[in-house]
Amino acid sequence: MIMFRLCGFLSKYKKILSIMLLLAFLVDLIFLPKVDEIMSLVLFILFVFNLRFYDIKKYILSRLFVVSMIMIPVFRAVKLEVVTEKLAVWSFMFFIIYSCMYLVEARRV
């Protein structure tokens, strides 16, 4: 309940949240290659939040997913394995969040 209320409060600031997601993504990728817990937490909050309020358009996620899938082989080829896996974790989340959002929307229409 607290989480939903918090999400409700945050939903007023859609753009800020979109930027936050991208920032979290970049910070995690570049600066925190080993701190999984922080990223997981941020993602989980966003995950719950997105399911409830659709603050971030799902098409942004699908594009991010496709771009990640293009970047992964490049990073892996230059042997940046940690970054590759991190990117894959994000892609995985983009994939799942997108799917959930799409499925909820498809059912409503």
Add this chain to the structure above:
Amino acid sequence: MRKLIKDHWILIVIFLLTLYALCPYFESDLIIGMGESAFSINPAIMQLQYSWNDRYGFSNTYQPHLILFGFVWGLLSVFSEVIHPSVILVFLSFVISGASLYLLLIDVFGSKNKSIFLPACLLYTFNIFRICVGYSNPVVANVFMSMPLFLLVYRRMLLYKKWIYVVMLSLLSVLFSSINGNLALGLVNYFLLLLYLIFYLLYRKNVDVKKLVVLHFGCLLLGVALNFYWVAPVYEFYTQVYSVSEGNFWNVIGAGKIYDNFRFMGFWAFLSGYGGKKYFPFSQNYYKLPLLLSSYIVVVVTFYHFLVRKFSKKNRKYVRAFIVFFAAIAFVMVVGAKGPLSFVYTFLYEHVPLVKAYREPYTKFMPMFILASCLSLVLSVEYIVSLLEGKFLKKVFPSMISLLVLLNAYPVFTRQIIHKKRWVQGPAGHVVVIPDYWKSAKRYIEKIPYDEKITISPYNPYVLKSNWEYGVNASGSVADYIVDSSFIKSWISPKSPVAYLVEDVYEAYIPHGFSLGKYLGLLNSRQVFQLNDTEWRYNSKIDSPSESKKLLKDHGFSEERSFGYYDEAYLEKLQNEEEEDISLKNALYVELYKEPVLILFKSKEDSYIPHFYVPKRTVCSVDGDNTLLNLVALENDQEIRTQYIMKPFFEGIAVPSEITDTLLAESQAEYYFGEKIDHNEFELDTLKWPINWDWPDPENNPEQKFMYALVKLKERLLILIETDPVLKIDKSSWLAAKRVSEMSKYEISTETKSRLFKDYKKLITDAIKLTKDIDKQLESGRIGEEEYWKILERMYVYLARSVLELDTAGVKEADMQEVYRIASDYVTWIKSKIENNANLLDYAFNVDSGGKYELFGNLDGDSWKYIDSVELARNEPIDMSKYIAEGFGLIESKADFGEDTIARLVKVDNWVPGSKYRLSFDYVAKNSAVEVKVLEDHYDYSGLSLGESVDWNSILMSREENVERKLVYKEEVLGLQMCIERSKSSYKLSNKCRSRYDLTVEANTGSINGYFVIEIPIEASVRSHTEVENIRVYKESKPQFVLKKVGSEVKDVNIPQISFTKINPTQYFLRVKGASEKYNLVFSENYDPKWQVFLLDDFMSESSGSILSRFLKLLVSKIKKEELCFDDYFKNEIASYFDGDIVEYARNNEFLGSYSFTNVGRKAISLDKHYLANGYANAWEIKPEDTNFLEDYNLIIEYKPQSRYVLAIFISVILTCSSVVYLIGYMIFKVYKNRR
């Protein structure tokens, strides 16, 4: 025909590509099979028609393979003169997989533009996942073949709600029942259907729930009825496995990388290997740019439809929603316990019972994700093609993607996944060609008429690798797969107690006087099959051919027959690619040159016990360390017809206590093995500090005030937030050691030193105080004895090391006095703790009653000897120190180190591989360490190669020459013995006391000599800081003691004469004559409560037995057209044992006979008197009242589930045939209706 080809050209493409990939294997003697998928070498090993498998594994869990390896294999065997059925199966598994997806795609997307299906069909047929987990794995192959068909039929069932789909779905479940050989994979198909049902209920409007429920109920009923023959046994097997392991399975739920999972990779073994060789040598290529790009381009194209906002076609929204739903769930499952959503899988794995079976989520759920991806790929390709302009581009695009798909699966087409010839240590390979000598062995052994088991030598690991020309590895032994006989070996399956008994021969010591022949005789084996082609060099448990031969000869086994011969030409043909250790490479030639490949050894005649026997003696040992091996050694001189009643060491075997009590009361001897009471303590003088242990290495100079203040703050916080007292002790003692290290490392002022010392004192005092308080934790049971002593020991070693360091760190004398006082107090306290403990050599015997016992001891690990007669009260421990002489086991002693001595080498006489040796000496090593090394001599064959070829002339002479000395152990230690002397007002650290060094090592396999080397640094010797005295080497043995209570004398009972014959693995007939008194009957087959004894007396008329039994008997007689009576089965007498007390008749090998269903509905005799004998066998106590006081009668020993199993097969066959007839009828009717 042309139209058909034109319409379905995709199927032709798949067919041709598979043909290209597999055509090199189209030869009659090439078999595709390996590891756990080696059944294709010879499916007869599974004994599919029986519920008890006496060849491989005991009890039968292979029933789900009945259709595939029974019916389908039989059909494919028609072509066995040209192509082996295993190759056809792999071929079909590719083609049918592609075809079944093709059918699904037509159903989902329509048949208007089939060219868009090509990439998806190829991706489903040829993908890296199938390469990783084995395309020859019948279970995975079945999943790929069946999954699209299941989804197709189920989708139609929900859509049209017709009963025909219920029938079709049930038939599919039978056709692909082989999947259930791996229940986790078997359930994946049904999980897929469940997902579709959930999706259907969520996204379809106006669902007719009532109709749906009826259809599903029908599906369940018909499905279970059709699959009845395997459902019950498999369910029983898994519940047993679950209860034995208590749900704790080895798992890899978080293995692999998520980025690999997207492109269907991630198998935990994909990048690993064995012996320096990769399982998949091509795996590295998948991390190079070309394949990285091609594989991810396929992923991008697959999910490209994510970018599409709206499709022009009407039904695509629904299809897309299902694909997204299906792909997301499948991928979360594939990823398993990785990434941010790992908690989902972990929760399911821990709390949902069936999910426990999914300990490798990648291998189990990836087929689902691949199917979802293929559907997704069609959707994306369809959309992209719709955007493209021009016919040419529309056709080229799917072809381009198809080429990328094929590129990603390139090892299939370069045949790197099916190595024809490969070294057994090299890549995982699949092609097997059975050598001719094995075919000769098969012919010879299969002619042996006796109902006995042959023991495999040497040690048989779970997967045995054999040095064949083409290479082979198979779970179990290759002998199982080739020869149709019963073999026993060390590693069979988790259900076989006899495997543990064989394992003991390789694992445990073999006491002197122990007769291997008698031991194997008790296991119903008198022949040992020595497999010299076993790869022994990379597994220390496996003896080399010469070692195995020596063991067998020492135990009186003689060579009966040999097969094959290692000459130069044949040895050169063998794959032997060891590159790093040339000596190891040449060991193969030295051991095998001019030796037979397979040797059948035979034990002495008088040590064999037939499959059935009536014991004359009973020996009990129902508690303690009661290995059969020890009991046989202790009873070596006694009557061979003995039964040993032991504690069921194998979980899952429950024997009624009443029968055990009776046997104990009537036994001729009772043994109680003693267990040394473990006090979990330590001796202060043996504590040492190996110099490779971590000792704090500070990074901040205490003089740098600001930085050091931060360090201190962090340390304080660390201790403050620590609530666990054990960890608090650890941290405090570590930080105290750090203070000492800082004093030694940095040039610091006296003031700083004093500050550091103060800190040290506080930390060490706190740690000691907490350590002393640990007593309370021990009393309250929060920590165990073992942990308690470890804490005390750890505290002591940190304290002693810091005291010794401080002694030379220039600390003020007054401060040192403080340190000595603290250390002295702790040593006094700890000594009081040690002294409170009981004698170190107390042995406990769990005897039920007090009285007189004979005490036997095996002191040197060599033989059991009578020691004493003791009077013992119940559960009273015995102090054995009086029986173990001072210096027991001493084999070598050396003089002390003199002033100029810097090293001493001790050669150990009679160094025997597998034995343990202990080096002991007293020493002082406070500032510089004493170094101890263990060296071993091994034969060195590296000089036998002349360039590329082997020097055959020197091979035979090489055994005693060329020895290489290897370093096998090295350690440098500081002694921690502190002698703090106290005078009136001061303390002093004296040099009087010595630490004691003890090192026990086990001589490695293949070693011929062993040496201990003790060295001290030159400067240490000169400064007299280091001394070494009393050097001794002992042959280490764990003394064993046993109490024997002599029981009643052997009565001169009237032993009945028994004739027996084997009908099939689940049924034996016995004729008993002269059974006037009670007797025990031992049946040397793995214990199972479902083995039962039925009486077939003369009064049993045709009308006796249940109606079902009589009906089935009538049915069998109609099928077989001849009816045999009981005596007809006893045709050829082949052996007689114990002066005719036991007579063996030739085997009958009859699956269905006149007596197959005789016991249906009848009650077995001696049900409550069925017990475990010899640690593995079935035994019954049979009384005259059980047999209607008859003296001569017939018995049937039967594995009870067999009649049910045969009945279930009948039912399944009848229902399946009826369903097929219904299906054909329906289709004919439909065609007829359409034409009209």
